[in-house]
Amino acid sequence: VGAFYVDVESSIGKENLQIPSVPNSDGSAPTRDTINLETVVNKPGSSLQGLEFGFQQAFDFLPGAWAGLGTTLNYTWTDSDGGDIDFNGKSMPMSDNSENQVNAVLWYEWDQWQARVAYNYRSERFIGQSWNNGAPAAWWQAPTSYVDASVSYDLNDNVTLYVQGTNLTKEYEE
Numbered sequence: 001v002g003a004f005y006v007d008v009e010s011s012i013g014k015e016n017l018q019i020p021s022v023p024n025s026d027g028s029a030p031t032r033d034t035i036n037l038e039t040v041v042n043k044p045g046s047s048l049q050g051l052e053f054g055f056q057q058a059f060d061f062l063p064g065a066w067a068g069l070g071t072t073l074n075y076t077w078t079d080s081d082g083g084d085i086d087f088n089g090k091s092m093p094m095s096d097n098s099e100n101q102v103n104a105v106l107w108y109e110w111d112q113w114q115a116r117v118a119y120n121y122r123s124e125r126f127i128g129q130s131w132n133n134g135a136p137a138a139w140w141q142a143p144t145s146y147v148d149a150s151v152s153y154d155l156n157d158n159v160t161l162y163v164q165g166t167n168l169t170k171e172y173e174e
Helices: 064-068
Strands: 002-008 009-019 034-043 045-060 068-082 100-110 113-122 125-132 136-140 144-154 159-164
Touching: 009 100, 064 068, 125 144
Parallel strands: none
Antiparallel strands: 002 045, 009 034, 045 068, 068 100, 100 113, 113 144, 125 136, 144 159
C-alpha cells in the first residue's frame, strides 16, 4: 500500500486556437472565417495525489507443477489538478490521467515454461479542451481495458521460443 503526491512544474497539454482562414488553392474565398488549430504546449503546473494497492503471490505451496502459478494485482486511484478550467470555473484533471487504473496478471513459471495473461483497465481520462463546430468543448477518452497474453519455452540457455498476443479483446480507444 502506498500514498503519493507529485508536484508537476509544467506538463504537456493541448491548446486550441482559432486562426484566420486563408484563400482556397484556386484563389476563391474560404467557406469559413477561421480555422481551428490544435497545438501542443507546455501547460502550467499541476499536482497528482493518490493511493496505490499492490499484491503479488506465488502459489509455490501447491503440489507439483501447480506451484508455478502466481498472480500480481494492482489498483491505483489518482486525483489530479491539471490547471485547465472548465466552462463552469472548476479545475479540470491533469491531461491523460485516469482516476482509476487496475492491472491483474496471472502468471506461470515452471521448468522451461513461462506464461502470462494480463488484464489492464483505465477509467475515462481528460484529453484537453478543443473547439467543436465553433464552440468550446472538453474532450475525454472513454474507459478502456486490454487483455494481453504470452507463452515462452526455453529450448536451451541461448534459445527461447516465444508467442505473444496483445489486445486480444480488440479494444480500441474512443
